Amino acid sequence: MSDLLLEMRGICKSFPGVRALDEVYFNVLRNEIVGLVGENGAGKTTLMRILCGIHRPDQGEIVLEGKKVSFKNPRDAREHGISMVFQEQSILPNLTVAENLFLGYEGFFSQRGIFSKRKILAKAKEILEEFGLTFDPDVPVHRLSFAERQMLEIARNIWSAQASSVRTPILILDEPTTFLEEKEIELFFAKLKEIRERASIVYISHRLSEVVSLCDRIYVLKDGKNAGVFDRAEASEELLRSRMVGRKFEGEYYLTDMQGRPRDEVLLEVRNCTKRGKFYNVSFQVAKGEVVSICGAVGSGKEEVCQMLFGLLKPDEGDILVEGRKVIINSPEEAVALGIGFIPEDRRSEGLVLNLPVVENVTLPILEGLRKGAFVDSQKQMEIAEKMIHRLNIKTPSPRTPCANLSGGNQQKVVLSKWLVSRVKVLVMLHPTRGIDVGAKQEIYRLIRDLSKQGIGMIILGDSFEEDIGLAHKILVMKDGRVQAVLDATESKPTPADVLQYVV
Ligand SMILES: Nc1ncnc2c1ncn2[C@@H]1O[C@H](COP(=O)(O)OP(=O)(O)OP(=O)(O)O)[C@@H](O)[C@H]1O
Ligand SMILES: [Mg+2]
Numbered sequence: 001m002s003d004l005l006l007e008m009r010g011i012c013k014s015f016p017g018v019r020a021l022d023e024v025y026f027n028v029l030r031n032e033i034v035g036l037v038g039e040n041g042a043g044k045t046t047l048m049r050i051l052c053g054i055h056r057p058d059q060g061e062i063v064l065e066g067k068k069v070s071f072k073n074p075r076d077a078r079e080h081g082i083s084m085v086f087q088e089q090s091i092l093p094n095l096t097v098a099e100n101l102f103l104g105y106e107g108f109f110s111q112r113g114i115f116s117k118r119k120i121l122a123k124a125k126e127i128l129e130e131f132g133l134t135f136d137p138d139v140p141v142h143r144l145s146f147a148e149r150q151m152l153e154i155a156r157n158i159w160s161a162q163a164s165s166v167r168t169p170i171l172i173l174d175e176p177t178t179f180l181e182e183k184e185i186e187l188f189f190a191k192l193k194e195i196r197e198r199a200s201i202v203y204i205s206h207r208l209s210e211v212v213s214l215c216d217r218i219y220v221l222k223d224g225k226n227a228g229v230f231d232r233a234e235a236s237e238e239l240l241r242s243r244m245v246g247r248k249f250e251g252e253y254y255l256t257d258m259q260g261r262p263r264d265e266v267l268l269e270v271r272n273c274t275k276r277g278k279f280y281n282v283s284f285q286v287a288k289g290e291v292v293s294i295c296g297a298v299g300s301g302k303e304e305v306c307q308m309l310f311g312l313l314k315p316d317e318g319d320i321l322v323e324g325r326k327v328i329i330n331s332p333e334e335a336v337a338l339g340i341g342f343i344p345e346d347r348r349s350e351g352l353v354l355n356l357p358v359v360e361n362v363t364l365p366i367l368e369g370l371r372k373g374a375f376v377d378s379q380k381q382m383e384i385a386e387k388m389i390h391r392l393n394i395k396t397p398s399p400r401t402p403c404a405n406l407s408g409g410n411q412q413k414v415v416l417s418k419w420l421v422s423r424v425k426v427l428v429m430l431h432p433t434r435g436i437d438v439g440a441k442q443e444i445y446r447l448i449r450d451l452s453k454q455g456i457g458m459i460i461l462g463d464s465f466e467e468d469i470g471l472a473h474k475i476l477v478m479k480d481g482r483v484q485a486v487l488d489a490t491e492s493k494p495t496p497a498d499v500l501q502y503v504v
Pocket of ligand 1: 015016018019020038039040042043044045046047286395396405406408409410435466484
């Protein structure tokens, strides 16, 4: 078969306490987009880290264009044309676009005797144009948006593979749309389809609808083992989902008829709040047990309103009231003292202490309450952590494993559990299901319903309009810093189109 580019055969990999990969096979054909899906902790990232030289397999072999290879490090893999685009991004923000593009490939220019900055910029411009990117190669990268930086990283990876004379580079994308807005995603997909003409792409995502529409073939992993490979024609979300979890999904996703109703008491009120340049004259209430979603595009001000509630941003005007009392929130500590919890968007850096074990992270917000004299009641602490691990189905070899060793989605569950153990009255959640697999998503939806029934008020920025509508009792739509509409979602649910008309 001439179009077989890469084979991974019988790959095994264990970490202390976990068998992450068990005899996994995985092929990549020339010029295809191949999907890789599976529940949190299924082994997707580990398999790709082996492919790009970060981890060594315990067993198994990698065959590239018919030749057995073994990569010593990412640089070695890169020279064979294989590279991964990281969520954390490996772009250096203080360097310019051109400097980032050629980082580590300065030799390319000196070999050709090119030292002038003008020529380097011209080459950078040429490469950017090939990828349909219009930004100036001489600006520092921190001026670019997240989406632009991501495209720059992709362009760099493919360019550098071609500079090493690789015919078909393999580009690995691990949940690349996580931080993109819906409009950016469309553009991104169009770009990927162009890139397919000159490269092969491995595409990891929890968003099955994306995978089904984008990928030519799709591999499913389950508990570190192969659980099927499907051609585009036969793959459906339903099929993938059932292979991922090993059972069929039943019932409606959001179970809206099981949703509780908000009570009359108002927990939190935002009254005519303005932060100049961010949002203006925003007012709304959150009642006991009420779930309020805020919808809006980038720049609508929805993120900033949430930050204000957690003391990360101070309003210029207006009042915040908690249970009828005016409050001033100067810091996250003060927000927590008032009973306001916050699940940030960037969980890895803001939500977790990665080198601390799961048990410590889970109980961090209630540590004071667990003190017995000078010591922490470690037995109680362990009990609480074990309960949360069970309840959220957090995959970890032990409660004592550092969070850094958990898969991305499982780290996210730890962040959620932190707030569930503390006694919050109001919980502000930015994208609580981002990067979480379908099974865990349903678990989180169930938790949100449970919390609502317990009388906790919630403010949510969902990952899609469907999610906002499905979970919320009330939807606030913001545009350019102002509230455009407040839609009821308790008596009957609006449609995504109902929401969209106020967003754009
Ligand atoms: N560096 C590491 N040290 C120890 N265990 C690890 C390490 N990296 C991954 N693991 C474990 O290996 C298993 C597979 O993790 P992996 O990150 O590959 O999952 P994943 O499919 O990418 O999940 P997610 O969708 O949540 O990102 C998990 O049980 C994880 O805890
Ligand atoms: Mg992963």
